[in-house]
Amino acid sequence: MLTGLLAAKNILGEDHDLWNVNVERSYHEEFTKEQWQEAKLPEKTVEAYAASAVR
DSSP states (O other), X not given: OXXXXXXXXXXXXXXXXXXXXXXXXXXXXXOOHHHHHHHSOOHHHHHHXXXXXXX
16 A cells, blocks of 8 residues: 555655665565564563553
């Protein structure tokens, strides 16, 4: 969606690099299982978020 908005802005004269959207490594699903475990949020953070979302 962001790429589409930036493309529309480019048509209107702005200059956005559409190939630079979502280039973070974490966005792409190229992790090994070990790398994914390192990147995951601590369990307490996940539990706190889940508890706050239930309210």
